[in-house]
Amino acid sequence: MDNSTDNWDPALTRLLSSLKEVQSDGEDVAFLSELLQSKQLHALVQVHNKIVAAQCKDDKFYPLLSNAMQVTLEVLEMFGEVVISSNEYKELLKLLQKPHFQAILCTHDAVAQKDYYPHLPDIPADADDEEETVKIVQLVKSDEPLGGAQSAEPIVGATIKTDEETGKIVIARVMHGGAADRSGLIHAGDEVIEVNGISVENKSPADVLSILVRSNQSSEGTITFKLVPSFGKGGSRESKVRVRALFHYNSAEDPYIPCKEAGLNFKKGDILHIVSQDDAYWWQARREGDRVMRAGLIPSRALQEGRIIHERQIDPQTLDGKAALCSPSAANSDCGPKTPCSPTPNATALLPCKSTPKVKKIIYDIKENDDFDREMIPTYEEVARLYPRPGLIRPIVLVGAPGVGRNELRRRLVATDPEKYVTPVPYTSRAQKTSEQNGKEYVFVTREKMEQDISEGKFIEHGEYKGNLYGTSAESVETIVNSGRVCVLSPHWQALKMLRTPRLRPYIIFIKPPSLKTLSETRTAANARSTFDKESSRAFTEEEFADIIRSSNRINFLYGYMFDEEIVNEDLATALTQLLKMAWRVQSEPLWVPAAWVQ
Known part of the structure; x- marks a missing residue:
């Protein structure tokens, strides 16, 4: 090293020397x-060392005066x-005026006098040592919600309930990240005795909540709770x-x-950080990236699956995926024929599920074989960054209904x-034609060889067309990926079951049609040719447009949980621009994928 580095931190210098070896x-x-x-970096280390050295000395920093404003x-x-x-x-x-x-001087005086500390009430002098142990917790008011359902109310980041055995008010759950959780002093199971000096005995x-709201409006910056601690029920670690x-x-x-008020709203596709799964019915979560x-x-997964099952029992043909608000018990979330759904404990009574048969199977066209996919109940998928x-x-991978334009988008992207x-x-x-070159338009193989590879x-x-087999091999996809290029596919939607694996790790984009009216207008204006008739070139019919919409809804219902993005193909130029942006993201940004893909 040169002379300019002589005063660098010795530990970092030794580490650098070891690294070179x-x-x-x-x-x-x-x-x-x-x-x-x-x-x-070395400058920062020097600053750190000086601060540490200063903290190790006996002398501390004290304000010269605490009445600067005076x-x-x-x-x-x-x-x-x-x-x-x-x-x-x-x-x-x-x-000075x-x-x-x-304001700066007033703030200085407040810090010097330590006025920012909460003032806890004095312990009564006549307290009996044999009385039940209590703790007094004082929290500074924040923007925590104050209001809710009948069964539990949020109190500065905690919910309360009436204990079924004792009839007393207890802390039902502590919301991770809330004021109660950050204090480390309030735990699930603690009994509430007083709120700001007002007894809660024999109260609902x-x-x-009414006492808390009144106290919140009148108290000066703090809310004080008197609690009987629930020993052995400390806070749980964040997942x-x-x-x-x-x-x-x-x-x-x-x-x-x-x-x-304690609920977290989210949309399909949002990434959620599950911080607690202690409750069988209600998990605690934050949206990834939120500052709150x-x-x-x-x-919870079990609760949501039970709701979807209940909806499918009522209307097996539903394709919108909306969940009925029924909450089966955690032990029996499938609402079997002999076990009715029991309400969630410590909550308002839920809609009971009467004795009903199991989910009705739906018979689809045997060629499509969607029975298994129809029975899938997607709720949450564990993910990690790739x-x-x-x-x-x-x-x-571009997937969509026939006629929606996914093949045209693929061609334009290429x-x-x-x-x-x-x-x-x-x-x-x-058979190979004389004008064709093997490996260019097609890879030509015998039917026996192709049937064997399909079975393996x-x-x-x-698929089969006019007595001949056609298909896309997984090896050809891997060859393109390993060559450093971007493999672009537009397969039949059922191919997703073979494609979406840890081995291939595809980025799946759903090509969605616009509304029926817009679909008809845009395709007619562009003089689009029907893809439903391979024998002649003609325009789409209105019935074919309706089929595109119906098929798209069905694909989205069956396989929507696999999609990474979606593009509404109203205008090809706009859709291609969106597709190019997504393709760039795949190449340059860390993205969320199933957790099993990165293990």
């Missing part, structure tokens, strides 16, 4: 080496008794689980949530950069 050219080592040689007023009073015409005098007088300067949760929501949820429309620290209540890897780009975006060459068992699961999709 590693003799590795990896990116991580190069980055760490550059960081350790950064002058900014001194200022006395100076102003003295100035009023004399007449000085100098510019310095006028400037000083003007400065400025409200911002006086609604009565306690690190992230999930993708596969349905929409609005707590205001849920009549069975213990407390509407307090968690909110969301229905970081882009140079030279290994995730395949882009045309923007044919060296970068590539579609795998399909396989076929038909080597094709992500396959």
Whole structure:
């Protein structure tokens, strides 16, 4: 090292020397080496060392005075008794009279006098040592919600309930990240005795809420609770689980949530941080990226699955995925024929599920074989971030109803950069024409070979047309990915079951049609040719437009939980622009994928 580095921290210098002995050219080592040689890092370490050294000394920092504002007023009073015409005098007088300067002095005095500490009430002198142990907790008021359902109300980040055995008011749950949780002093099971000096004996949760609201309006910045602690019931550690929501949820429309104000609203596709799964029915979660620290209540997986099952029992043909608000018991979430659903404990009575048969199977066209997919109940999917890897780009899969335009979008995407975006060459068992080149238009194989590969699961999709087999092999997709190019596919929707694997890790984009009216107008104006008739070139019929809408809704219902993005294909140019942006994200940004893909 040169002389300019002589005063660098010895520990970092030794670490850098050891790093050079590693003799590795990896990116991580190069980055760490550059960081350790950064002058900014060494400057920060020196500042840190000086602060630590100062803290180790016995002498502490104390304010010189705690009445700076009073001194200022006395100076102003003295100035009023004399007449000085100098510019310095006028400037000083003007400065001392400025409200911002006086506010700084007042703040200084408050800090010096430690006025910001809450003032706890004194312990009564006549307290009996044999009385039940209590704790007094004083919380500074914040923006925590105050209002809710009949069964539980949020109190600065906690909910309350009436204990079924004792009839006393107890803390039902502590919301992660709320004021109660941050204090570390309020726990689930604690008995509430008083709120701001008002006894809650023989009162309901609604009565306690009224007391709290009145106290909140009259108290000066703090709310004081007298509690009987629930020993052995400390706070639980925050979970690190992230999930993708596969349905929409609005707590205001849920009549069975213990407390509407404590609910967390989310949309399908939102990433949720599940911080607590202690309750079998109501999890605590935060939206990933939100700055709000307090968690909110969301229905648990078992609760939401029970709701969807109940809806399908009522209307097995439903395709909108809306969940009925029925809450089966945790032990029997499928509402079997002999076990009615029991209400969620410690909450308002829920809609009982009467004795009903199991979910009715729906018979689809045997060629499509969607029975299994129809019975899937998507609620939450555990996810993790997948970081882009140079030279290994995730395949882009465009899925949608026949006639929606996914193949045209694929062709246009490939045309923007044919060296970068590539579609795998399909396989076929038909005879090769003299004008065709094997491996260009098709890969030609015998029917026996193709049937064998299909039976061994080597094709992500396959079908038969005019007695000949056609298909796309998984190996051809992997070959494109391993070559550093972007594989672009537009398969039949049922191929998603073969494609969405940890091995291929595709980025799936749903191509969605606009409204029926807009679909008809835009395709007619563009003189679009029907894709339903392979024998002749003609325009789409109105019935075909309706089929596109129906098919799209059905695909979205069956496989929507697999989609990473969606594009409404109203205008091809606009849709292509959106597709290019999504393709760039796949190549450059860390994205959420099923957790199993990164393990």
